[in-house]
Amino acid sequence: MKKITATTIFESLSSGVRLDVYRLLVKKGTDGMVAGEIGSVLDVPPTNLSFHLKTLTHTGLLFVEQEGRFQRYRANLPLMLELIAYLTDECCGGNPEKCGDFSAQAICPQCIEPSREMK
16 A cells, blocks of 8 residues: 555544444444435535545545445455554564554543542
8 A cells, every 4th residue: 555545544544433334334344334324324414525535545545336316335354454554564564563552452442431539
């Protein structure tokens, strides 16, 4: 993956709505969802959703397929995996197997209760 491709993907996911749409479609896997279902689940008006779906499709993060009068959207899972590989390619000096499972160690500073000293 080229750096420009990665930055374009990150820019398209910098919108909260687009990130929600993409995560929802990743969750749905190969089944995907039609636009109306996505809008209902995320409570996004059709015109607003259309703009975001177009952006994600243009970036390559989504596939779209016409089904009669509906459009079914699916996450481009191979592209997501390619992005993850790009981000982790140099992990631990190019030996990602040494990195172990860092997901258990991930800390969200906003999620931690402030200590008594900070109050």
